[in-house]
Amino acid sequence: MNELQARARELSDRISDLLVRLDIARDEARVAELEQQTFAPGFWDDAAAARKVMQELAARRDRVETWRGLERRAREAGELLELAAAEDDEQTAEEVRHELDAIEAELRRLEFQLQLSGPYDMRNAILAVHAGAGGTDSQDWAEMLLRMYLRWAERKGFETEILDLTEGEEAGIKSATIEVRGPYAYGYLKSERGVHRLVRLSPFNSAATRQTSFAKVEVMPEVDEVGEIEINPDDLKIDVFRSSGAGGQNVQKNSTAVRITHIPTGIVVTCQNERSQAQNKESAMKVLEARLLELELNRQEEEKARLKGEHVDVSFGSQVRNYVLHPYKLVKDLRTGYETTDTTAVLDGEIDPFIEAYLRSQVGQEVA
Structure with missing residues (x-):
């Protein structure tokens, strides 16, 4: 019981520290200010300006509710533990243990999200996929990547819209541009820009020879401020x-x-x-x-x-990830070294581990 109480206090202290560092009180004041603006006469006369206010209000309100909710859960868990200790209630203590596990998991998720602190990370993203040289195989590979990103967005609860798509002559696509809408869409997807390389047995070759295909992925933050560009x-x-x-x-x-x-x-x-x-x-x-x-x-x-006297590659044309389907199965990120043999899951949209590994590798570096 004492161990659980110490753990509950440690979680509460971590959350309280982050509330101060994140200045959640300032967000609460801003939410109140924005809410007042929405009640002003003529607020909806300028639809673009009103939409911008509502987007900021939703984002800040969600941030406040998330952190205050976590703070409340940790406090209530601590209070329950005190009662359980006083009554020597082991069943309640075990229930609180599960709740502390859930709180800690949520806290880790939110702490990771704090790595998405770039000036554009919260924005929607524009993602483009372009088939490289290699004809039908590369065009098919580009379509596989497009499906991977659409499935990933669906898993994250993001909205997607295909803005432009050029189909290949026989199969696949030559290029596609999609909009991904949701909190931190750009912050997550910026890790994907670069050249993606596929090695497999070609389904378009009667001899079924091994084929290497390339596709380039571009990721851009969506412009959401009037006059920004x-x-x-x-x-x-x-x-x-x-x-x-x-x-x-x-x-x-x-x-x-x-x-x-x-x-x-x-x-x-x-x-x-x-x-x-x-x-x-x-x-x-x-x-x-x-x-x-x-x-x-x-x-x-x-x-x-x-x-700084440094060299930086901002062309995003460098190879970032290999997908090998033959003679063995392996997806490996060349920047972080993260790899997995579950190629089917990756191509079905399970790319969060790659994204998280990249974002962690960028901690302490200035990235767009």
């Missing part, structure tokens, strides 16, 4: 064309697909998944803003590295 309309070249399916066949009679070229940087984005030209243009602009923000983040990282 300013784009001069004169810097844009906008083309419209008919959406196409596999093999280049047109699937729309009207020109609803949109291609936007940002002339100063040469960045080109396309969107053809929506039914209307206006919707496709809106989605394409969202991706363009994210790419321009990522470009600026890369520039800042290069400048920091230059001042």
Whole structure:
């Protein structure tokens, strides 16, 4: 019983320390301030500004409720233990032991989440997958990666939307761009950017020879602040064309697909998944803003590295992970060394261990 009481006090002390360090009291004051704003006349007249306020309110309220709830659970567990000790109630003590296990597991999860402290980590993410050289095999690999990320997002409770998808001639996809919406979507997914390499027996070769395929993954934080990225309309070249399916066949009679070229940087984005030209243009602009923000983040990282006399690879074109399905099964991250032989689970979206290993490896380093 004394051991349990000491453990309950230690958990309460850890939580109390974090409440101070995280300044949860400030969040509570901000929640009250934002709630008052929502009651103001004309609050919804500016939909964009109102949406921004509501997003901040939801995020801060969730943060306060999460930490205060954990604090309350630890306090109540301690009080129950005192009663159990006074009455020598072993059954209650055992129930509290299970509750302390649950509190500690939740605390570890939240402490890990604190590693997602970058300025953009809380935001939604724009993720793009591009097939590398290698024809149908690489295009099939790109589609496998896309499915992996969609399944991962589903497991995390994130919302996803395919903004653009270009199918391969025979199978798979040439490229796809998706939006992943949810708290810390970018913070988690930023670990995935880079080149992913697959080794397997080719299902598209009659000789079933071993094939190595590559696909590149890009991850960008979504722009969610008005004026954060300013784009001069004169810097844009906008083309419209008919959406196409596999093999280049047109699937729309009207020109609803949109291609936007940002002339100063040469960045080109396309969107053809929506039914209307206006919707496709809106989605394409969202991706363009994210790419321009990522470009600026890369520039800042290069400048920091230059001042420190260091080299930094911000192209995200380096190989980050190997997926071997033949002659043995192994998925290994080349940056952290984390590996698993359960390739089926990984390709079905169970990539959290890889993400967590990467984030832990970045503790103490400045990352976007």
